[in-house]
Amino acid sequence: MAHPDTTYERQHPAFYAVIFTLVFMSVGPIALMFINSFKLDVDIISGTTGLLFLPTIQNYETALCDILPYELDHLDYCSLKFGGAFINSIIITLISTVLTLIIGCMAAYALVRFRFMGRDTVSGTTLMVRMVPPAVLLVPVFGLWNNEFCIGRETWVGEIIRDTFGGRGDVCLAGTHSGIILVYIAMNLPFVIWILQSFIVQVPRQLEEAARMDGAGSFQVFFKVVLPLIKPGLAAAAIFTFRIAWNEYLLASALSDRDTKTVPILIVNNMSEFNVEWGVIMATGMLLAIPPIIFTLFASRQIITGMTAGAVKG
Template identity: 70%
Template sequence: MSAKTYERQNPAFYALLVALVVMAVGPIVMMLTTSLKLNVDIMSDSASLLFMPTIRNYETALCDFLWYEAPHIDYCDKTFGRALVNSLIIALVSTVITLVIGCMAAYALVRFRFMGRDTVSLSTLAMRMVPPAVLLVPVFGIWTFQFQIDGTRAGIILVYVAMNLPFVIWILQSFIVQVPIQLEEAARMDGAGPFQVFFLVVLPLIKPGLAAAAIFTFRVAWNEFLLANALADRNSRTVPVTIVNSITEFDIDWGVIMATGMLLAIPPIIFTFVASRQIITGMTAGAVKG
C-alpha cells in the first residue's frame, strides 16, 4: 500500500471530522468576526453572520501607527501601540538570545559528553515543572531590589531567556545527536577550529530543530502574562498585560478588545500555518522518542 492511495471512509466519519474542525477553529473564527463588527452589530439579536465588516476596531487599537486620520477616533489611546512594540522587541530579542546560548550549550553537552543526556532531560523536565507563578515572588524581589532592572525590557527578556533555555537545549540536543561526527572530524582535519565547526558545519544541519526551538521560544515570550505583569512599568508593558488591564474594567468594548486579541494571535497563527511540521516535531520529539 503506497502512501498516495487513500482508504474510503463512511460518511459519518467525515461528518465527525467536520464537527471536530468546526469545534477547533470556531472560537477563533468567532473572535475574528467579532473584531470586524461594530458594537451595534455585536449587541443586536439578529443572525451573527450578516454584518458589514469594518476595520474600525483595528484602527482604534493601532491609532498611533495610522498614516491617515480615521474620522471616528476623537482620542487616540497609545497604550496598545506601545505595548505591541514592546512585545515585538521583547519576543524577538529573547528568542535570538535563547537560540544562540541554547545551541552552544546543547552542542557542548552532546559532543563533549561530560554530562549524560539523562541529566539534561531530567533537569529540563524539572524546570518545566516550575510554574511561572512560583517564580513570581522571587523574580519580583530580586529584580526590584538587587538587580534594579524592574520596569525595563532587559529585565523581562532575562526571565524569558532563562525560562526557555532548558526546553531549547533539550530539543536541540535531539537534533545535534543526529549530525554525523565524521562531518565534524573532516572539517577539523581541514583546519577548522571548534567555533568554525560549530557555526559553519553543525548549525546549517540542524535548521529544522532551530526553527522548532525558535517558534516555541517566541511563542512563550509573546504570550506570557504573569511575569511581564509583575515586572513591567507603564513604558515596558506587553500586549497580554494591556489586554488584561482593559478587561478588568466593568464595561468591555468587545469589538476593540477582540481586535487586540486578534493582533496578539496573528503571529502564532502564521507560524502554525507556515511551520506546522516543525511544531509537531518539537512537540513530539521529547515524548515519543524518549
Template identity: 30%
Template sequence: MKKLLAVLLTIFTYLAAFIYFFPLLWMFITGFKNEGEAVIMPPSIFFNPTLENYKIVWGSGIGTFLGNSAIIVVISTLLALILGVSAAYALSMFRMKKADDILFWFISTKMLPAVGVIIPVYIIFKKLGLLDSHLALILLYTAMNIPLAVWMMRSFFKDIPYELIESTQVDGATGLQGFLKVTLPLVKPGVISTGLLCFVFAWNEFLFGVSLTYTDSSTMPVFMASFMTQEGLFWGKMSAVATTAVLPSVVLGWFTQKQLVQGLTMGAVKG
C-alpha cells in the same frame, strides 16, 4: 472500500481542522462586530461589519505595545537559541560527567510556577532599577525559554553521529567551524521549530509582563487585558486586539511550516 475510507478520512481531517481553527475564526469575526452584536445571545451570524473596534484599538496606542513585544520577544528568542543550542550541542556531543543531572536541572526549572517567584524577582529588579524596562523581560523570557531550547535541540543533536564531528576535525576544521558549517545546517529544521515555539511562549507571556512593567515596556498581553474593566468585558475590542496579537505567530508559522513539521516530527518527539 479503500477509496471510501480515504474519502471519510479526508472529511474527518478537514472537520477536525475546522473545529480546531473555529475559535480563531470566531474571534476574527467578532472583531468586526459592534459591542452590542458581540455579546448578544444567541450569537448573530449575519451582521453589519464595522471597523470601529480596530479604529479604537489603533487609536489607543497599540503600536507602542506591538513594538515593545517585538523587541523583547525577538531578542530573548535569539538569546535563548544561542545559549540553548550551544548547551544542547555540548551535552549531546561531548562525554560530560553527570550530563543527565544537568539536563534534569534544566527541565526542573520549568516545574516551578511563575507566580512562585514573582515577588523575589520583583524585589531584585526593583533594587537593580530594571522595573518597566525591556531588559527585565528580555532576561526573564530568555531564562524561561532556555530549558525548552536545550531539551528540543538535544534530541536533534543526538541523531547526528559523533563520527561526523571527528571527520571535520580530521579535515582540519576547528570545533567552531565544524559546528557552524556542518552540524548546525543539519539541525536547521530543529532550530527553526525551537525558535518558533520560544517566540510563541514569550509573545503570549502575561504574568511577568503585567507585574514588572507599567507604561514604557508593557507588552501586547498587558494591552489586551486593559479592555477588561469594571464596566465589563469589551468583547469586540478584545477580539480586535487578539486578532492583531496572533497575526505575527500565524504569519511565522505559515512561512516556516515545512521546517516546523519536519523539526517536530524528526527530533522533538524523540528521547
C-alpha cells in the same frame, strides 16, 4: 510525506461528518473572534450571530490609534495604547528568541558532544527546571528585579543612565525591556536545550571529525557543520520560544511599567474593566493571535516535530 501516487482509503460519510465537526469545533471559536473583530459593539451586543452585518475596520483603527498616521474622527483620544505595546512585544520577543536560540544550541552541543566534569549535573538540572511554572518564578523575580538587581543612583553607571533616561531612585531591572528579556531567555532555555539535544545527537560524528581533520576548530565545526544540519530543530525551537515570549502575560505584567507593557497585559487590563469594549478587544486579540497563526499555517510540520521531540525523550 504522502507520495503522489499513494492511494487514499475511501471512508464512510459519517467519518467525514466527524472530521468536519472536529475542525469546526477547533477553529470555530477563533473564527468567531475574527468575525466579531469587524463588528461594531452595537452589532455584537444586539446578537446578530450570523454574517449579516456591515464589516468595519474601526476596531482595528481604535486599537492601533496611537501609531496610525491619520486622525480618527470616531475617537476623541486614544485610550488603548496598543501601538506602543505592540512595539514592546516585538522587541522583547525577537531579542529573547534570538538570544535563547544562540545560547541554547551552544549549550545543547556541549552537553551532547563533550564528556566533561559536571555534565550530568548540568543536564539533570536543565531537565528539572523545565517544570518550574511562571507563577512560581513570579515571586522571587518580582522581589529581585525591584530591589536587588539595581544599580545605585550614586554609582557612575547609575548616574549616566539617570542622566540619559531621567527618573528618580535607583536603576533597577524591573520596568526595562532587558528585565523581561532576561526572564524569558532563562525560562525558555531548558526547553530549547532539551529539544536541540535530540537533533544534535542525530548529526553524524564522521562529518564533524572530517571537518576537524581539515583543520577546523571546535567553533568552526559547530557553526559551519552542526548548525546548518540542525536547521529543522532550530526552526521548531524558534517557534516555541517565540510563542512563549509573545504570549506570556504573568511575568511581563509584574516586571513592566507603563512604557514597557506588552500586548497581553493590555488585553487583560481591558477585560477587567466594567464595560468591556468587545469589538476593540477582539481586534487586539486578533492582532496578538496573527503571528502564531501564521507560524502554524506555514510551519506546522516543524511544530509537530518539535512537540514530539520535546515530549518523547530525546
